Amino acid sequence: MTKARNRRIVLAKRPAGMPTDEHLVMEEVVRPTPGDGQMLLKTLYLSLDPYMRGRMSAARSYAASVELGEPMVGGTVSEVVESNVDGFAPGEIVLSSNGWQEYALSDGTAVRKLDPAVAPVTTALGVLGMPGFTAYVGLLEHGRPKPGDTVAVSAASGAVGQVVGQIAKLKGARAVGIAGSDDKCRYVVDELGFDAAVNYKSDDFTKQLAEACPNGIDVYFENVAGPVLEAVLPLFNDFARMPVCGTIAYYNLTELPAGPDKMPALMRAILTRRLTVRGFIQFDHLDRQADFLHDMSEWIRDGRIKYREDIVQGLENTVTAFQGLLQGRNQGKLIIKVA
Amino acid sequence: MTKARNRRIVLAKRPAGMPTDEHLVMEEVVRPTPGDGQMLLKTLYLSLDPYMRGRMSAARSYAASVELGEPMVGGTVSEVVESNVDGFAPGEIVLSSNGWQEYALSDGTAVRKLDPAVAPVTTALGVLGMPGFTAYVGLLEHGRPKPGDTVAVSAASGAVGQVVGQIAKLKGARAVGIAGSDDKCRYVVDELGFDAAVNYKSDDFTKQLAEACPNGIDVYFENVAGPVLEAVLPLFNDFARMPVCGTIAYYNLTELPAGPDKMPALMRAILTRRLTVRGFIQFDHLDRQADFLHDMSEWIRDGRIKYREDIVQGLENTVTAFQGLLQGRNQGKLIIKVA
Numbered sequence: 167m168t169k170a171r172n173r174r175i176v177l178a179k180r181p182a183g184m185p186t187d188e189h190l191v192m193e194e195v196v197r198p199t200p201g202d203g204q205m206l207l208k209t210l211y212l213s214l215d216p217y218m219r220g221r222m223s224a225a226r227s228y229a230a231s232v233e234l235g236e237p238m239v240g241g242t243v244s245e246v247v248e249s250n251v252d253g254f255a256p257g258e259i260v261l262s263s264n265g266w267q268e269y270a271l272s273d274g275t276a277v278r279k280l281d282p283a284v285a286p287v288t289t290a291l292g293v294l295g296m297p298g299f300t301a302y303v304g305l306l307e308h309g310r311p312k313p314g315d316t317v318a319v320s321a322a323s324g325a326v327g328q329v330v331g332q333i334a335k336l337k338g339a340r341a342v343g344i345a346g347s348d349d350k351c352r353y354v355v356d357e358l359g360f361d362a363a364v365n366y367k368s369d370d371f372t373k374q375l376a377e378a379c380p381n382g383i384d385v386y387f388e389n390v391a392g393p394v395l396e397a398v399l400p401l402f403n404d405f406a407r408m409p410v411c412g413t414i415a416y417y418n419l420t421e422l423p424a425g426p427d428k429m430p431a432l433m434r435a436i437l438t439r440r441l442t443v444r445g446f447i448q449f450d451h452l453d454r455q456a457d458f459l460h461d462m463s464e465w466i467r468d469g470r471i472k473y474r475e476d477i478v479q480g481l482e483n484t485v486t487a488f489q490g491l492l493q494g495r496n497q498g499k500l501i502i503k504v505a
Numbered sequence: 506m507t508k509a510r511n512r513r514i515v516l517a518k519r520p521a522g523m524p525t526d527e528h529l530v531m532e533e534v535v536r537p538t539p540g541d542g543q544m545l546l547k548t549l550y551l552s553l554d555p556y557m558r559g560r561m562s563a564a565r566s567y568a569a570s571v572e573l574g575e576p577m578v579g580g581t582v583s584e585v586v587e588s589n590v591d592g593f594a595p596g597e598i599v600l601s602s603n604g605w606q607e608y609a610l611s612d613g614t615a616v617r618k619l620d621p622a623v624a625p626v627t628t629a630l631g632v633l634g635m636p637g638f639t640a641y642v643g644l645l646e647h648g649r650p651k652p653g654d655t656v657a658v659s660a661a662s663g664a665v666g667q668v669v670g671q672i673a674k675l676k677g678a679r680a681v682g683i684a685g686s687d688d689k690c691r692y693v694v695d696e697l698g699f700d701a702a703v704n705y706k707s708d709d710f711t712k713q714l715a716e717a718c719p720n721g722i723d724v725y726f727e728n729v730a731g732p733v734l735e736a737v738l739p740l741f742n743d744f745a746r747m748p749v750c751g752t753i754a755y756y757n758l759t760e761l762p763a764g765p766d767k768m769p770a771l772m773r774a775i776l777t778r779r780l781t782v783r784g785f786i787q788f789d790h791l792d793r794q795a796d797f798l799h800d801m802s803e804w805i806r807d808g809r810i811k812y813r814e815d816i817v818q819g820l821e822n823t824v825t826a827f828q829g830l831l832q833g834r835n836q837g838k839l840i841i842k843v844a
Contacts, residue, residue, distance in 0.1 A: 220777075226777070227777045228743075228776075228777045228778070228779070388772075391768070391769070391772045392769075395768070395772070404567075410772065410775050410776050411776075412776065413769070413772045413773060413776055416769040416772065416773065419769060421765070422764070422765035422766055422767065422769055422770060423764065423765060423766045423769065424764045424765060424766070425761070425762065425763045425764020425765055425766055426760070426761035426762060426763060426764055426766065427761055427762045427763070427764055427765065427766050427767050427768070428761065428766050428767070428768035429730070429734070429766070429767035429768045429770075429771055430730070430731075430752070430755040430758060430761055430762065431761060431768075432768055432771060432772075433727075433730045433734070433749065433752045433755065433771075434752060434755065435784075436749050436782055436783075436784040437567075437749045437750075437751065437752055437784040438559075438565070438566045438567045438784070439567075439784065440567070440783070440784045440785055440786060440789060441782075441783070441784050442781065442782070442783050443775055443780075443781070443782040443783075444775075444779070444780070444781050444782075445774075445775040445776040445777070445778065445779045445780050446779055447779060450779060
């Protein structure tokens, strides 16, 4: 009998710039067999998120790099196939971190069961998962919007941005989205209820953004940095807050960009407007996760928070889909349907 | 009888770059006469501070620009010459804001009496005044040093920096100064008790700074920005705080500097190290002023906080002294002895 196989995508080489299938290589290995206290999980859905670009790099960051030759990391929704772990039975669906592969072993640590009756299981990777939680803690802990505030968010139609704007609305603020296409702008306004949205690829983006924020910006939820941040700087009100969740515009930089040097403009805004700029990572705030699950489940059930998922079929399309994520080609939370 | 005169320095032209006597012009006008509810104040000492560069510019900042043709603003220690204000009598010494001139009228608003028996009156412009208060609120409210933390401060021998490092020591932190000469470095270590100091003009400044901060940096009190900030970025520990008090390195910029663009390096540090960067101005924290006066008076009396003043004789030397301040030529708190 032929041994059962496991397809996986490993980090073969660290990318400088955009990662390609030269760096992320599909391989087929023997499917592992669970030992005592282990279970075999089959990946149903794999989450693709911008933070993964950082894991491909050797540079010091907030989490360890993926080692060369190892499968890329990533959150997954998986099915228990075989189980020697108490409390987990074949057929159950779990949230796990199997990475970019079809099968993985687990001892049950950091694995959470999902009830498909409560919400579609893919939401555990998006609006009810890490991206939704990122939006929740970043906006509420660090953005602290007050009723009447203007909250601007970049990558507004992405997995995090779409939730940020909707929570801002729930808290009585004006939500202004910044996104990379007219389609995405229409989506966040027409479907999600943002007050306005601006396409940063427009020729007169800076002017449009100013018009969309007639009372300035009190909270800017930063996912991208780069030219979008430069356009935001002059609009900050005194004591505005800027939670920094990501800097997608820089993720594929191989060196600092040619000038001029924009750091003086940023530092000047921080000083004169007395900004609070706060980098954050969701896993530093796990004490808020129970509140998040409670609130977000209720908001989704009541139709107060909507979401969109962009589900791509097949592990073999993962690299192309990930490139599209870094280029803003996805529409909503990007997920690979693996099995 | 010749009318009594008042010499003053007015903003004749807005500087692009370093201000000179082309922009800041001495003129002699008739000395004003106090009316009902007014008093005539004679300037004894004028404080020179980096923030004044911002007031010469028309750019949007945290306070209004000085109008062309008007005297430059500034804190002063003055003597009451004539008084029609209840509670103020000739011969009394007060803290006021007369600006760059020999005489000014006041109705007593925002004027505070000084007791020369408590401390030398010049301290009301320095360690017991706005710069000392800036250090106090910036470090304690926004830097929040814990025992064992490493606190780095730029412009370490200046009016604010020298106090920041000493308060850091009082709070049990390691104080590391960054200054522009070996003399200044020796001063903050030998006289003020900083644990280490590094001359940012050294060829191997980055290496020296890393060696002076073997456990990284938990609080960086920013007075200058520019290349000093670039050297600090790789040393930040997780959850470090950066109160931004000034950006002297940029004050005479006429345009953004040539590249590379350093904004990505700053934003990346903010994100990956989860920094809190907070611009602040002392006048937003006046609720802490009573605490400050209480604590600082006690620390000075007990010899736990020391200070140095750089007193320049003569209003006619104000412009040159101010240029020196922006170039780091002063040694400690810069004050003009006017009368």
